[in-house]
Amino acid sequence: xxxxxxxxxxxxxxxxGLDGNSWxxxxxxxxxxxxxxxxxxxxxxxxxxxxxxxxxLGIVHRPSSHxxxxxxxxxxxxxxxxxxxxxxxxxxxxxxxxxxxxxEAIRAAGIAGLGGGAYPTxxxxxxxxxxxxxxxxxxxxxxEPGISADKALMLAEPVGILKxxxxxxxxxxxERCTLxxxxxxxxxxxxxxxxxxxxxxxxxxxxxxxxxxxxNGSERxxxxxxxxxxxxxxxxxxxxxxxxxxxxxxxAIYQAxxxxxxxVERVITLTTxxxxxxxxxxxxxxxxxxxxGPQNDDEQTPILRGxxxxxxxxxxxxxxxxxxxxxxxxxxxxxxxxxxxxRCAKCSDICPExxxxxxxxxxxxxxxxxxxxxxxxxxxxxxxxxxxVCPSFIPLTNIFRDSKDSLHHIAVTxxxxxxxxxxxxxxxxxxxxxxxxxxxxxxxxxxxxxxINAHHSEPTS
Amino acid sequence: MQIANNxxxxxxxxxxxxxxxxxxxxxxxxxxxxxxxxxxxNLGIALSANLVVCVAFAQSGNNLHFKELVADNSNWLTxxxxxxxxxxxxxxxxxxxAVISGLGLGKYAYGGIGQNIFNPAMVGYxxxxxxxPEHLALWPALVDGVTSATPLELLKYNSGLTLQELGTTPSFxxxxxxxxEWINVAYLAGGIALLLLRVISWxxxxxxxxxxxxxxxxxxxxxxxxxxxxxxxxxxxxxMMLAAFxxxxxxxxxxxxxxxxxxxxxxxxxMVFTIRSWGVYPDGIAFAVLLANLCAPFIDHLQVExxx
Numbered sequence: 001x002x003x004x005x006x007x008x009x010x011x012x013x014x015x016x017g018l019d020g021n022s023w024x025x026x027x028x029x030x031x032x033x034x035x036x037x038x039x040x041x042x043x044x045x046x047x048x049x050x051x052x053x054x055x056x057l058g059i060v061h062r063p064s065s066h067x068x069x070x071x072x073x074x075x076x077x078x079x080x081x082x083x084x085x086x087x088x089x090x091x092x093x094x095x096x097x098x099x100x101x102x103x104e105a106i107r108a109a110g111i112a113g114l115g116g117g118a119y120p121t122x123x124x125x126x127x128x129x130x131x132x133x134x135x136x137x138x139x140x141x142x143x144e145p146g147i148s149a150d151k152a153l154m155l156a157e158p159v160g161i162l163k164x165x166x167x168x169x170x171x172x173x174x175e176r177c178t179l180x181x182x183x184x185x186x187x188x189x190x191x192x193x194x195x196x197x198x199x200x201x202x203x204x205x206x207x208x209x210x211x212x213x214x215x216n217g218s219e220r221x222x223x224x225x226x227x228x229x230x231x232x233x234x235x236x237x238x239x240x241x242x243x244x245x246x247x248x249x250x251x252a253i254y255q256a257x258x259x260x261x262x263x264v265e266r267v268i269t270l271t272t273x274x275x276x277x278x279x280x281x282x283x284x285x286x287x288x289x290x291x292x293g294p295q296n297d298d299e300q301t302p303i304l305r306g307x308x309x310x311x312x313x314x315x316x317x318x319x320x321x322x323x324x325x326x327x328x329x330x331x332x333x334x335x336x337x338x339x340x341x342x343r344c345a346k347c348s349d350i351c352p353e354x355x356x357x358x359x360x361x362x363x364x365x366x367x368x369x370x371x372x373x374x375x376x377x378x379x380x381x382x383x384x385x386x387x388x389v390c391p392s393f394i395p396l397t398n399i400f401r402d403s404k405d406s407l408h409h410i411a412v413t414x415x416x417x418x419x420x421x422x423x424x425x426x427x428x429x430x431x432x433x434x435x436x437x438x439x440x441x442x443x444x445x446x447x448x449x450x451x452i453n454a455h456h457s458e459p460t461s
Numbered sequence: 462m463q464i465a466n467n468x469x470x471x472x473x474x475x476x477x478x479x480x481x482x483x484x485x486x487x488x489x490x491x492x493x494x495x496x497x498x499x500x501x502x503n504l505g506i507a508l509s510a511n512l513v514v515c516v517a518f519a520q521s522g523n524n525l526h527f528k529e530l531v532a533d534n535s536n537w538l539t540x541x542x543x544x545x546x547x548x549x550x551x552x553x554x555x556x557x558x559a560v561i562s563g564l565g566l567g568k569y570a571y572g573g574i575g576q577n578i579f580n581p582a583m584v585g586y587x588x589x590x591x592x593x594p595e596h597l598a599l600w601p602a603l604v605d606g607v608t609s610a611t612p613l614e615l616l617k618y619n620s621g622l623t624l625q626e627l628g629t630t631p632s633f634x635x636x637x638x639x640x641x642e643w644i645n646v647a648y649l650a651g652g653i654a655l656l657l658l659r660v661i662s663w664x665x666x667x668x669x670x671x672x673x674x675x676x677x678x679x680x681x682x683x684x685x686x687x688x689x690x691x692x693x694x695x696x697x698x699x700x701m702m703l704a705a706f707x708x709x710x711x712x713x714x715x716x717x718x719x720x721x722x723x724x725x726x727x728x729x730x731x732m733v734f735t736i737r738s739w740g741v742y743p744d745g746i747a748f749a750v751l752l753a754n755l756c757a758p759f760i761d762h763l764q765v766e767x768x769x
Binding site for chain 2: 339340341343344345348349359374375391392393
């Protein structure tokens with residue numbers, strides 16, 4: 001495998017997804033505008049920047065990387081193939097800035113968790129900043145089989161990653177952090193250790209080697225291992241003041257704070273049946289265009305997004321997003337025939353969150369909302385381990401994803417209904433109040449008119 | 462369409478059943494050694510009964526296909542267990558009734574593999590045990606070649622002999638009943654192989670055997686004429702090892718939680734000892750396992766409630 005990072009060519013069109021943006025987001029471009037690489041397109045928590053220079057064509061609906069290829073809104077840009085960055089404004093030394101300014105800079109650069117979660121990093125930092133005790137863990141584990149993008153990035157840019165760690169330490173206003181790396185990456189450990197010594201950061205960054213194993217690179221599992229605590233279910237580490245950031249995210253923070261560059265590119269692992277490469281690609285590149293060759297560059301064969309365990313098949317025309325860690329275009333072996341669950345409990349023995357997948361499966365077909373909630377389906381990491389040990393070859397992970405989706409859908413529908421109910425009740429109250437008021441006013445007026453009439457009629461009588 | 466992920470451990474449900482079938486071989490071989498070729502006949506009849514069941518179910522038009530039914534080795538396993546559990550020299554029709562009721566009532570009436578509450582083999586065995594006691598009580602003696610009481614029956618209807626005196630009668634050998642002791646040791650060996658292959662977990666066999674050990678220890682009464690039998694005798698008599706390692710561990714009908722499995726083993730063990738000591742039948746494997754099966758969903762439910 002080649003650990004050097006290749007640069008992907010500029011695609012003809014890029015499509016930047018508007019996922020996660022709410023009504024608070026502000027569109028900053030209009031059709032026909034010429035944008036540079038790094039130009040702000042949408043401002044908000046999920047800021048979107050142009051990933052290459054070109055012309056804005058407008059907003060299109062096209063398949064997202066969701067496993068059911070649900071259509072989502074994307075801003076389409078026709079690239080001019082020049083890939084010009086916008087004029088870089090001079091940056092201040094990030095270590096001189098206040099935590100609030102740094103969080104704002106990270107938010108403005110559109111940085112999100114590049115380990116796959118794509119949660120806005122600025123929000124994570126802002127939540128953790130409010131907590132009295134804060135910890136910072138750098139996630140350099142990358143346990144997903146088949147993905148080596150973080151490893152390649154650590155070998156290529158160790159200085160940037162470590163400097164970004166200082167920025168996060170400054171933001172959280174703490175002195176020390178832990179850089180956790182798995183024991184199967186000795187080359188990287190050596191390189192990072194050397195760089196820490198060269199930069200004189202051994203006081204700030206504590207290099208810790210943890211056992212390689214899946215899913216040790218998952219935020220919850222890593223935090224539990226490094227800080228030796230057990231996280232309550234359905235609690236994010238950030239809510240306890242623990243910030244865990246992936247090295248790719250750190251490098252994006254480095255680019256944002258030291259170089260004033262927004263997050264518009266990321267390193268992903270591209271796997272074909274011939275070779276594995278780590279490639280720096282523009283966000284918004286349609287996945288199928290990354291695979292050269294006549295038999296690969298088609299729009300039919302699904303592409304595996306992410307690694308072999310947690311990944312899922314996405315539409316080939318879906319784009320590279322902030323949370324895409326790798327893309328695999330390969331001939332899949334024939335799937336095993338799924339047979340009935342025999343409740344062998346291999347899945348519950350292996351589940352890193354101690355859930356009961358066999359029970360979750362039972363209550364997923366059909367969906368039993370209360371049971372799934374009491375069995376804490378929401379705590380499922382979607383790590384895929386249960387599925388990999390299942391002797392009946394049941395596609396558990398995707399079934400749980402579906403169940404999560406339907407629970408989410410039910411919750412959203414219920415919330416909408418409740419909101420509507422509240423609005424209707426309020427309106428009815430308003431109308432009846434108004435009605436009472438109008439009635440009493442009318443009565444008063446009639447009374448007054450009656451009095452006036454009586455008054456007027458008195459002298460005549 | 463659901464697409465499974467690309468990494469699997471590779472061990473399938475049918476491989477697991479194959480391991481179990483293979484692990485039965487030493488025990489079954491010892492049964493053949495002690496009881497003669499009648500057991501091979503038993504097995505042959507039971508397996509052909511399965512074929513008949515497969516044909517019948519495939520014809521029944523319930524969306525069951527002959528190829529799938531035949532390929533399902535859990536059916537073969539059920540038949541093998543029935544053949545092993547029944548005494549030798551059974552009339553053909555008794556074995557057929559056991560297999561047909563075991564698979565039909567015990568499994569497919571519930572919706573097939575993974576859906577049944579009771580162990581199908583034990584359902585079949587229990588039905589013929591209740592229906593045809595005159596055939597099921599006939600175990601050939603291993604000593605003088607005529608039909609006689611099994612060691613467990615001798616113990617049950619023991620009249621005034623101390624265990625030591627009882628042990629000197631020709632039906633008893635070095636550890637427990639003649640023949641039975643080595644059959645149980647052979648099934649123990651097969652069970653340990655399954656444990657080492659991680660096909661079954663240790664919780665159910667260990668908790669079940671430990672319960673038997675504890676209860677028979679309490680009522681051992683120093684081997685007096687009132688004794689309910691020595692612990693070693695209980696462990697190595699009847700179908701004890703077969704039940705602990707092969708029947709009670711059926712994943713479909715036992716609890717899925719770790720603590721639940723231990724509770725399940727304790728219930729099964731208690732029931733075996735209770736039926737053996739104070740029940741009507743000399744050996745209580747089938748009813749003990751069925752009663753424990755009945756508790757399994759509740760055990761799991763309570764475990765999940767506690768966990769959540």
